Amino acid sequence: MPSAARIFGKLYPIDIPAEFSDEATLLAYLGVSARELKKIWWYRGKMYREFSIAKGSGKTRLICAPDHRLKILQRKLAPLLDRIYRVRNPVHGFVIDRSVKTNAEAHGARRFVLNLDLQDFFPTITENRIIGLLTSVGLDRRVAEIVARLACYNGHLPQGAPTTP
Numbered sequence: 001m002p003s004a005a006r007i008f009g010k011l012y013p014i015d016i017p018a019e020f021s022d023e024a025t026l027l028a029y030l031g032v033s034a035r036e037l038k039k040i041w042w043y044r045g046k047m048y049r050e051f052s053i054a055k056g057s058g059k060t061r062l063i064c065a066p067d068h069r070l071k072i073l074q075r076k077l078a079p080l081l082d083r084i085y086r087v088r089n090p091v092h093g094f095v096i097d098r099s100v101k102t103n104a105e106a107h108g109a110r111r112f113v114l115n116l117d118l119q120d121f122f123p124t125i126t127e128n129r130i131i132g133l134l135t136s137v138g139l140d141r142r143v144a145e146i147v148a149r150l151a152c153y154n155g156h157l158p159q160g161a162p163t164t165p
Contacts, residue, residue, distance in 0.1 A: 014137045017080045023142050030073050040070065041149055048153050064158035073150055074162040081147070081163065084137055122164060125157040 019029040027037060040047070047070045052060040066074060107113050118124075127148045134144035151163040158164060 014084060016138050017083055019080055020084075020139055020143050020147075022140055023146065026143050026146060030076055032073065037146065040073075044070065044149070044153065048158065061159065063160035064153050065160045066153075066158075066162075070150070071162060077147060077150060078162045081151075084134070084139075122157045122159045127152040127155050130157075 019026060027034060032040070047067045048064045049067070050062060050064050052062055055061050065071075103115075104113075130148040130151060131141070131144045134147060135141050139147075151157065151161070153161070
């Protein structure tokens with residue numbers, strides 16, 4: 001896989017949250033033993049509930065909601081991932097302290113602004129892409145694998161989990 005620097009240009013130094021320093025520190029922060037993590041890895045497919053909700057267009061959207069225990073872990077991961085992701089992040093949707101207004105302000109007096117909503121976006125963000133991104137910003141590979149596995153369902157980001165945005 002090509003490096004992030006090759007794809008996106010100059011890499012900016014990122015302060016990695018201390019909770020991501022190594023596997024033991026991450027597991028302690030999450031309150032999970034290595035044994036429980038192994039169980040979650042084996043049974044995570046059964047830790048989601050799938051259901052559909054209606055969209056404004058009359059179509060349906062598939063939601064994959066994690067069970068209570070997994071949702072707690074994902075909620076602990078979400079703010080740490082947000083701190084890493086915000087370094088070079090143009091996204092404003094689902095981001096704390098960002099809104100439609102901050103998105104508009106970021107574009108100043110531009111003559112044209114293009115706003116996109118990508119169809120079936122979440123399935124394109126795979127577990128391997130998450131691991132690649134996290135290792136490219138300096139996370140230990142094992143920590144990146146744990147984070148990606150806890151965040152993904154069926155090999156990609158599920159729509160409806162706390163880690164998805």
